[in-house]
Amino acid sequence: MSLYRIGYFFREAFKNVASSPLLTTISILTIAVSLILVGFFGGILNALSGLIDGVAEDIRITAYLDPEVGPLEVQTITEAVRQREGVESVEFTPLAEDRAKNRALLDEDLLAGLDDASVPASPTLEIVLEKQRRLRKDVEVVSTWVKQLDGVKGVSEVEMGMDKIRIGLAFYDVFGTLAWAICIVLVVAAVFFVFATIKMAVHQRADEIEVLRLVGATGRFIRIPFYLEGLFQGLMGSVIAYTIVIWIHGRLDTTIREEHMLDIRFDLVPTTMVLWFFAGGTLL
Numbered sequence: 147m148s149l150y151r152i153g154y155f156f157r158e159a160f161k162n163v164a165s166s167p168l169l170t171t172i173s174i175l176t177i178a179v180s181l182i183l184v185g186f187f188g189g190i191l192n193a194l195s196g197l198i199d200g201v202a203e204d205i206r207i208t209a210y211l212d213p214e215v216g217p218l219e220v221q222t223i224t225e226a227v228r229q230r231e232g233v234e235s236v237e238f239t240p241l242a243e244d245r246a247k248n249r250a251l252l253d254e255d256l257l258a259g260l261d262d263a264s265v266p267a268s269p270t271l272e273i274v275l276e277k278q279r280r281l282r283k284d285v286e287v288v289s290t291w292v293k294q295l296d297g298v299k300g301v302s303e304v305e306m307g308m309d310k311i312r313i314g315l316a317f318y319d320v321f322g323t324l325a326w327a328i329c330i331v332l333v334v335a336a337v338f339f340v341f342a343t344i345k346m347a348v349h350q351r352a353d354e355i356e357v358l359r360l361v362g363a364t365g366r367f368i369r370i371p372f373y374l375e376g377l378f379q380g381l382m383g384s385v386i387a388y389t390i391v392i393w394i395h396g397r398l399d400t401t402i403r404e405e406h407m408l409d410i411r412f413d414l415v416p417t418t419m420v421l422w423f424f425a426g427g428t429l430l
Contacts, residue, residue, distance in 0.1 A: 177383025187325035384427030
């Protein structure tokens with residue numbers, strides 16, 4: 147393809163843009179808004195997933211045993227738990243040691259009128275799970291065998307943090323479904339506005355296109371300027387969306403770290419999201 151033809155295609159494309167500034171601006175802004183919301187929701191979902199995984203990686207289970215449980219029963223329960231898949235370690239705390247820990251946590255004035263037997267305590271098993279990413283099926287598996295453990299003779303109560311993870315997964319699912327539904331509607335709207343813009347440009351150039359056909363121009367030769375016009379709109383929308391999402395990310399990061407003093411790391415614009423902005427904008 148000659149340089150003259152390439153120059154002609156770009157001149158025609160920008161002539162189309164200049165001839166319909168309002169529609170072009172609407173198309174660019176629609177694409178930008180679509181990409182911003184897709185990028186923002188996608189970043190939030192990614193951050194939520196990382197936060198849930200971070201909590202799930204450090205799950206600890208505490209099994210409270212009956213005060214009168216014997217050493218043989220403790221050993222049997224401990225060995226049974228150790229054999230469970232995903233269990234990293236099991237640590238037994240005797241009744242006297244647990245009472246000493248609880249006593250250290252109580253206020254001196256409160257302890258003044260209490261004897262040792264009145265300080266609440268029980269033998270415990272501290273179960274540490276292997277650090278790994280916990281998916282929904284993992285949560286269900288762990289929850290199932292923990293419920294079984296709760297029914298074992300000698301175990302009075304089992305405490306775990308699975309409920310928080312379940313709530314997090316449920317919120318993630320609901321938020322994700324709603325976010326993607328909104329994004330799909332906006333992407334369809336963006337396609338409609340881009341289509342409307344280029345259709346108007348085609349109507350405005352109907353006579354010119356007819357002349358080009360009469361002198362032997364191919365369909366591809368006629369269409370290329372319109373492709374370039376759409377490419378320009380998509381890239382401009384991508385640049386605007388990327389800039390705004392980066393600004394939002396910076397503001398959120400500053401608010402969380404400096405104003406609320408929370409050491410939470412999240413990334414609203416991972417590398418894959420940057421690729422989505424520009425590839426998605428071009429495709430639109």
